[in-house]
Amino acid sequence: MPPYAADSRPLPPLAPGLPLLGNALSMRGDVQAFFVRQYRALGPIYRVRALNQAFVIMAGTEANRFLRTRGDDHFSTADTMGGLDDQFGMRVHALAGRPHRHLRGRLGLGLSRELLRARWDAFAELTERRVTGWRAGSTVPVVDQCQRLAADQLSVVLTGTPATAQFELLRRAFELVLDVTVTGKLPPAALRLPTYRAARRRILAFAQAAVDDRAAHPHDGPPDLLDQAVAAADEHGRPYPPRVRAGMALQGYFGGINTVAYLYGFMLYAVLRHPHVHAEVLAEVDRAGGPPSFDTLRRMPALHGLVLETLRSYPSAPASARTVVRPFDFGGFVVPRGSRVLVATTVPHHLSEHWTDPEGFRLDRDFAGMRRRDAYAPFSVGAHTCLGAGLTEVLAAATMAILLRHVRLALPAPDHRLRPRATPGPNPGRLRVRVLGPATI
Structure with a gap:
């Protein structure tokens, strides 16, 4: 991840992990549960490490709203999803x-x-x-x-x-x-x-x-x-x-x-x-x-x-992978150009402030209403839904x-x-x- 030296504000908090491995083992299993745990512990923006990979994680309804309304201005999919174009001509992803x-x-x-x-x-x-x-x-x-x-x-x-x-x-x-x-x-x-x-x-x-x-x-x-x-x-x-x-x-x-x-x-x-x-x-x-x-x-x-x-x-599809092309502020932190970001769009699915009994399994929920409130996003949000x-x-x-x-x-x-x-x-x-x-x- 690029250095933040040009800005005096602190880095987003780093999710605790193992030496060398970072969060790799935690993210290999139930990655949705990992995103939710870290959101509850660290808030709507934090950093993770997985071996030689580093990401900024954005989560919660505000993150979904940012992706939906400002994603085109600040993010690119060319680096993260461009491999599908490079390898198989799936140009739409890039x-x-x-x-x-x-x-x-x-x-x-x-x-x-x-x-x-x-x-x-x-x-x-x-x-x-x-x-x-x-x-x-x-x-x-x-x-x-x-x-x-x-x-x-x-x-x-x-x-x-x-x-x-x-x-x-x-x-x-x-x-x-x-x-x-x-x-x-x-x-x-x-x-x-x-x-x-x-x-x-x-x-x-x-x-x-x-x-x-x-x-x-x-x-x-x-x-x-x-x-x-x-x-x-x-x-x-x-x-x-x-x-x-x-x-x-x-x-x-x-x-x-x-x-x-x-x-x-x-x-x-x-x-x-x-x-x-x-x-x-x-x-x-x-x-x-x-x-x-x-x-x-x-x-x-x-x-x-x-x-x-x-x-x-x-x-x-619990997260949307992006690369930052224009830096921005989110949650009190600066996310600089070149950062690899995962917008964990489905974290709100498991938050009690949005859903009654979020760990229960019910067929009669107000899915349409929650989608309008950016609390239901199983297929991501924004231009690349x-x-x-x-x-x-x-x-x-x-x-x-x-x-x-x-x-x-x-x-x-x-x-x-x-x-x-x-x-x-x-x-x-x-x-x-x-x-x-x-x-x-």
């Missing part, structure tokens, strides 16, 4: 201002909930086939199976074609890039390994071939992510280069293997860990009177509450409805406690669930 808004708009058209409506039958059939393939008496590794399911779902919804054959390749490469460029857990030299470089070439070739095939074979359905990539031009009307269009095609796979899959895993734990939630959601699925449809999801408030409360309790947030919420509700309708599952023990991991993003770790057999709905 842009700012008008170019960023323009490309977000193009991508947003290809990440629409209406695509799920149009391809509902293919999505539902794929999901049902996956979950009914879990054999009675077996145990299911939750993260692995949710990643495989979400990646296939999103590829079918967003491109019309499953990517099962590419899954392992995509997962290994995306996770390595995140560990190098975002979290700094691996050195940049890892991106020069021959195995990774070969995998990257194959992934880029796969994405480019998908875009080229769609250009050669247009279809009659609603425009999807591949259609947006084929037609994409920048804010001046100039076609994006091929690598950026290929990166657009990869955007859905990236989200499926990470954020969406982790949400599924946390939802599964939550519904099995809380019998009253399981009973309420299952009863609602039963009242639907048949397989769920896109439209019946709108009439299932308990299921929607399950998604939103899981995002509150177990956020899979997750583009697929709306689609993710609908996918998660639909997936849980289909799963509960077809399969009975159980935790290893009724009082089983989750041990989240923070790599490459917060996830349910080694959680496994027991398959009891088919559901009786």
Whole structure:
């Protein structure tokens, strides 16, 4: 972190940690709980160290409001998220201002909930086939199976074609890039390994071939992510280069293997860990009177509450990584240019000043009101809010409805406690669930 010598004000307080390791071990597990503990102990701004990495942490509703209203003026994502552009042409993560808004708009058209409506039958059939393939008496590794399911779902919804054959390749490469460029857990030299470089070439070739095939074979359905990539031009009307269009095609796979899959895993734990939630959601699925449809999801408030409360309790994107390009004051401290900042946007999720019984799990909370008060931000806030947030919420509700309708599952023990991991993003770790057999709905 750059020196503060040019300013006489004190540094933000340093979170206590171990010699050499700093806070690395604490942040490898439940990073959300770590952020909340330090906020309560140190306030809305503090510093952490993790091996050779140093960050300023900003947390609380004021931090969220700062990111939402002033983030464009003081922060850049080019250093923290630019690796996704460097490696896979995902340019949207590294842009700012008008170019960023323009490309977000193009991508947003290809990440629409209406695509799920149009391809509902293919999505539902794929999901049902996956979950009914879990054999009675077996145990299911939750993260692995949710990643495989979400990646296939999103590829079918967003491109019309499953990517099962590419899954392992995509997962290994995306996770390595995140560990190098975002979290700094691996050195940049890892991106020069021959195995990774070969995998990257194959992934880029796969994405480019998908875009080229769609250009050669247009279809009659609603425009999807591949259609947006084929037609994409920048804010001046100039076609994006091929690598950026290929990166657009990869955007859905990236989200499926990470954020969406982790949400599924946390939802599964939550519904099995809380019998009253399981009973309420299952009863609602039963009242639907048949397989769920896109439209019946709108009439299932308990299921929607399950998604939103899981995002509150177990956020899979608890912080937004930025680099300071213009220094600013916050909480009585100066944050200088060049500082690496994590805005821990979901810390307010666990604060009693905002939520009644924040450690409880309730489906009837005022999520919309808390979002307006900057106390609910599961997909970050501001210009870089997750583009697929709306689609993710609908996918998660639909997936849980289909799963509960077809399969009975159980935790290893009724009082089983989750041990989240923070790599490459917060996830349910080694959680496994027991398959009891088919559901009786």
